[in-house]
Amino acid sequence: MADVATGVARAVSPLVRRVRAPNPGIMTGPGTNTYLVGIDEVAVIDPGPDDAGHLDAVAACGGDRICWILVTHTHSDHSPGAAALRERTGAEVLGFDARDDFTPDRSIGHGDCVEATEFRLRAVHTPGHASNHLCYLLENERMLFSGDHIMQGSTVVIAPPDGDMAAYLASLRALRDLPIGSIAPGHGLLIEDPSAKIDEYLTHRSERERAILDAVEAGVDTVDGVVARVYADVREELHPVARHSVCAHLLKLRDEGRVQGADLDGRWLPAPG
Numbered sequence: 424m425a426d427v428a429t430g431v432a433r434a435v436s437p438l439v440r441r442v443r444a445p446n447p448g449i450m451t452g453p454g455t456n457t458y459l460v461g462i463d464e465v466a467v468i469d470p471g472p473d474d475a476g477h478l479d480a481v482a483a484c485g486g487d488r489i490c491w492i493l494v495t496h497t498h499s500d501h502s503p504g505a506a507a508l509r510e511r512t513g514a515e516v517l518g519f520d521a522r523d524d525f526t527p528d529r530s531i532g533h534g535d536c537v538e539a540t541e542f543r544l545r546a547v548h549t550p551g552h553a554s555n556h557l558c559y560l561l562e563n564e565r566m567l568f569s570g571d572h573i574m575q576g577s578t579v580v581i582a583p584p585d586g587d588m589a590a591y592l593a594s595l596r597a598l599r600d601l602p603i604g605s606i607a608p609g610h611g612l613l614i615e616d617p618s619a620k621i622d623e624y625l626t627h628r629s630e631r632e633r634a635i636l637d638a639v640e641a642g643v644d645t646v647d648g649v650v651a652r653v654y655a656d657v658r659e660e661l662h663p664v665a666r667h668s669v670c671a672h673l674l675k676l677r678d679e680g681r682v683q684g685a686d687l688d689g690r691w692l693p694a695p696g
């Protein structure tokens with residue numbers, strides 16, 4: 424099981440290495456992937472949790488060549504290690520905004536680039552899982568670092584209010600226009616067939632949305648009722664997680680005038696007419 428080893432750098436491509444953090448779980452799969460891009464000058468993508476052993480492994484791998492620390496978004500399994508890694512390396516911390524105890528040295532947004540001697544990383548704003556989510560495209564290798572926008576081995580949770588289903592689907596569709604040869608996710612292994620994965624995600628979401636709409640139209644009028652019916656195929660321990668996505672779909676359907684409901688704890692009804 425070498426692939427699930429933590430604290431060890433594994434080559435993903437000629438320019439990219441991966442160190443997995445020791446934080447496996449329901450939301451993190453085998454753990455958070457921290458990527459090191461470049462050899463002479465190194466950009467770290469998602470330092471992960473503030474775990475001394477993990478950050479030591481990352482620092483040992485990149486040494487004093489680590490120039491940048493990029494975060495995809497400010498959730499607890501991706502960004503908290505940034506400050507301690509900056510202390511170890513003196514690297515510049517980059518991210519979309521200051522939030523969740525994360526403060527970048529420089530804010531970056533859609534289209535901004537990190538230029539190194541050997542590579543260029545371009546930020547792609549992908550709101551949906553988190554409003555401040557950025558993916559990074561390694562243009563030389565056409566590899567997309569997708570954070571939690573796309574994962575390997577599970578689907579992504581969209582939790583309102585910061586999570587937004589309509590934004591998420593738009594962000595997924597927008598990726599289709601980019602020259603992406605592979606996806607390096609925040610959790611799981613390299614995805615070699617990006618367009619198939621993106622289409623799989625879009626199909627999955629539209630099937631769930633259809634089932635949620637069907638449930639409401641059949642008279643299921645609470646979020647928990649919809650979860651029980653639509654996620655009958657999913658282990659019950661995952662239902663609290665699925666609940667977030669049901670809420671996100673209901674809010675999207677309401678914005679589109681297809682269902683009505685005042686608040687997520689109240690009753691949900693089909694649109695009139």
Ligand SMILES: [Zn+2]
Nearest residue numbers: 500501571609
């Ligand atoms: Zn994550």
